Amino acid sequence: MTSDSSTSADHQPSGAQAPQTPLPRRASVAAHSEKLTKRYGAGDAAVVALDGVSIAFGKGEFTAIMGPSGSGKSTLMHCMAGLDSATSGRTYIGDTELSGLSDSQITALRRDRLGFVFQSFNLVPTLTAEENITLPIDIAGKKVDRAWFAEVTSRLGLTERLSHRPSELSGGQQQRVACARAMVSRPEIIFGDEPTGNLDSNSSREVLTILRTAVDDIGQTVVIVTHDATAASYADRVVFLADGRVVDELRDPTPAAILARMADIENL
Numbered sequence: 001m002t003s004d005s006s007t008s009a010d011h012q013p014s015g016a017q018a019p020q021t022p023l024p025r026r027a028s029v030a031a032h033s034e035k036l037t038k039r040y041g042a043g044d045a046a047v048v049a050l051d052g053v054s055i056a057f058g059k060g061e062f063t064a065i066m067g068p069s070g071s072g073k074s075t076l077m078h079c080m081a082g083l084d085s086a087t088s089g090r091t092y093i094g095d096t097e098l099s100g101l102s103d104s105q106i107t108a109l110r111r112d113r114l115g116f117v118f119q120s121f122n123l124v125p126t127l128t129a130e131e132n133i134t135l136p137i138d139i140a141g142k143k144v145d146r147a148w149f150a151e152v153t154s155r156l157g158l159t160e161r162l163s164h165r166p167s168e169l170s171g172g173q174q175q176r177v178a179c180a181r182a183m184v185s186r187p188e189i190i191f192g193d194e195p196t197g198n199l200d201s202n203s204s205r206e207v208l209t210i211l212r213t214a215v216d217d218i219g220q221t222v223v224i225v226t227h228d229a230t231a232a233s234y235a236d237r238v239v240f241l242a243d244g245r246v247v248d249e250l251r252d253p254t255p256a257a258i259l260a261r262m263a264d265i266e267n268l
């Protein structure tokens with residue numbers, strides 16, 4: 001992948017045209033929002049789930065979104081990924097602004113440019129692991145890159161499981177199938193909403209290592225929601241939400257540093 005030189009950009013000699021503020025570690029942005037607001041319901045019953053969130057997710061970075069229950073984590077991820085629409089503000093995948101798209105264009109964008117890993121695996125019970133993995137590509141009428149399919153499934157330890165149906169697989173294996181399904185189309189971004197929420201600690205570690213390795217080896221962009229500090233510590237960056245706003249962030253987080261920030265936020 002890119003051997004990134006931008007980390008040294010903020011140490012340039014002062015004669016060079018150094019930026020006023022340090023560059024993000026990766027120069028380019030995979031997705032971003034501008035003053036994103038999401039309100040559910042109307043009048044007295046209205047809930048402001050997101051309150052003017054402006055945030056960017058770097059290309060080739062692993063970002064974790066954390067925050068107390070009800071802080072807007074899932075809503076942020078769903079609006080960014082085109083699974084839910086904004087009340088106001090804008091969200092972009094690359095240069096594509098989502099509110100400018102029709103429903104069918106958003107469906108195509110999700111299918112062609114994004115990968116998803118959900119807490120509940122979302123596999124089709126009547127299909128084999130292999131059929132589940134290739135389903136989005138098959139639906140799109142595209143050709144599966146068999147060499148890449150073989151590499152992804154082998155890396156994820158699924159080669160011997162490809163003819164099994166979800167009911168014949170453990171939870172960890174099912175989530176590895178979901179990761180393979182997300183990775184096999186080489187999406188610009190993989191979004192995960194609590195991808196380890198239903199897994200024991202060994203299977204969680206496997207799935208997080210798979211996502212981490214995809215970032216490190218092929219420059220995959222990954223954004224997950226989690227409430228687990230250990231899971232978030234696999235990320236390059238943790239973004240903290242409270243009451244629908246971004247209140248803090250950490251780079252190169254350790255579980256202890258994440259827990260300390262979470263305690264601060266809960267005590268606000």
Ligand SMILES: Nc1ncnc2c1ncn2[C@@H]1O[C@H](COP(=O)(O)OP(=O)(O)O)[C@@H](O)[C@H]1O
Nearest residue numbers: 040047049067068069070071072073074075076
């Ligand atoms: N479909 C919905 N209808 C009404 N309120 C909702 C809906 N989805 C989420 N909310 C509310 O929006 C807020 C943020 O929810 P959510 O994004 O699910 O938080 P988190 O994922 O951080 O737990 C909460 O107050 C929640 O009750």
Ligand SMILES: [Mg+2]
Nearest residue numbers: 073074075225
């Ligand atoms: Mg949630």
